[in-house]
Amino acid sequence: MSGLQRGRPRSAHAHQAVLAAAVELLTSGGYQRLTMEAIAAKAGVGKQTVYRWWPSKAAIVAEAVLSGHLAAAASPLAETGDVVTDLRDWLSGQLARLTDPSSTALLRGLTAAAAESDDDAAKLYERFTGPFRQYVVRRLAIGVQQGQLRPDARLDAAADFVIGALIYRTLTHGNLSGQGGVDDLIEVLLAGLGPRPGTTATSPG
Amino acid sequence: MSGLQRGRPRSAHAHQAVLAAAVELLTSGGYQRLTMEAIAAKAGVGKQTVYRWWPSKAAIVAEAVLSGHLAAAASPLAETGDVVTDLRDWLSGQLARLTDPSSTALLRGLTAAAAESDDDAAKLYERFTGPFRQYVVRRLAIGVQQGQLRPDARLDAAADFVIGALIYRTLTHGNLSGQGGVDDLIEVLLAGLGPRPGTTATSPG
Structure with a gap:
């Protein structure tokens, strides 16, 4: 034999x-x-x-x-025709799933693994967060095409904020005092904090 | 003796x-x-x-x-009177510092420590990120008072995005393909992606 x-x-x-x-x-x-x-x-x-x-x-x-044995179960955003609703529903759903014990264990395991392997750390995070990024950018791009988002919207930066906030909340179990709710996140993302930068060049101070 | x-x-x-x-x-x-x-x-x-x-x-x-032996060197935002400039300068500075080797080591050590101590994880992240959050919220609140930011701005949610993006970039060494630049982050944060949610209730789809 x-x-x-x-x-x-x-x-x-x-x-x-x-x-x-x-x-x-x-x-x-x-x-x-x-x-x-x-x-x-x-x-x-x-x-x-x-x-x-x-x-x-x-x-x-x-x-x-x-090697792909361990991956977060990222799901695409719905395409109902209303990008705001789709983004809100997706973010709520991801937060609910990512803060359950097994997802938190997964992300914490990932962070520990990345801490122990300097060379692979960026690759580990890219592998883990890439699918989430792609889904967000893809849905936002449709929103731009359909005229619901501004044509010059910075979609990569928006995805950075969304994925960053997801990681932050998952790592902390969403327990940080003072963290805003999903509706507040959506409000900031869609409407921003203030006027376009160019218009604030002359400050009142 | x-x-x-x-x-x-x-x-x-x-x-x-x-x-x-x-x-x-x-x-x-x-x-x-x-x-x-x-x-x-x-x-x-x-x-x-x-x-x-x-x-x-x-x-x-x-x-x-x-116990406070190990902390990130968070610094407050400047108060030049122009909140956009202050936010951009601060974010650039923090990103430059947080992606240097010793800060990356510190944050990776924190994530590894949090992964190994479920009970303390949220406390660890709160201790680490709290000062950054407080500085951001404080500066934005002044921007609201001075009429540079909208009066109903969701400052906690904005801080979630800023801190989340900082963590995300620090953990990945800012190396993720497709990540937006600081100016893009500021643009999204200040101007948002689109019209206020209420105005998109009727979708073109």
Whole structure:
């Protein structure tokens, strides 16, 4: 009998099993309770095998994100024809989902993994937040086409604000004192704080 | 001779020394290279002493943040009389500082510490981001008083966006493809994307 399984070699199967085990344990139990021992046990491999491939649980989580095993369940914005409603509904929905325990565990695991791997950190965040960005920009672009948003709207910057606020609230469980509600966020995003910059060149002070 | 030093007992001195050592190593070498061994050596205490008090480097970083040993150097916004200029200058300055290696190390250390301590996570982020929030809200409130910003401006929501975007860019080193520039962020924040929500109730679709 050959030492290789049909298709992938045994070590590749074990490798995949470790990643899958880490994902399942992370989303069910949280990053804090994730251990190399538990990952090895769930994957059905020896702890030494796990340590041979990865120095830490953070490194496993990082590979799970970069290999696509671990991803946030981003969903596209609705296209009802009203961009304001679609944006508000999407933001409410994402906030509700991202602040549930398994999503918070996922994002916290990601931040810990990024902290442990300087080289991969930007890639990790891009992989994780990219789908959210793309959905937001795509829906806003339709709003521009349909004349509901100003033609010169800075869609990338708007996406930075939306994704940044989502990350901020997810990391804090939306618990920060003084954080505004979703309607307030939408109001700022759509209407802004004040007149266009050019008109404030002469200040009253 | 008494077992207690004058003032604080010896263990309290060692405790402080460990926190100070962790802060210095983190900001000079980054979170990835921070180890319990290096912290113990720099603090001049045994490794077992460090492990007796903290289970991991993440726990030391968490205590350093919560005890005020480790804080981001937030600075207030200028008050030149022109809120747009002050906001733009401040945001540019903070982004430049927050994406330097020591600030990135600090924020990544914070995120790793928060990932390892579910109970303290929200407190950690509040402690870290609170000063930035307060400075932004305070300056915007003056802009409202001086008639440069709309009187009903949602300042807390605006601060959510600003702080969220700062965190997002710091974590990613500002490297995400497609991220808008500071001027674009200011444009969205001040002028918004479109007409007030009420005016879009009838959609063209």
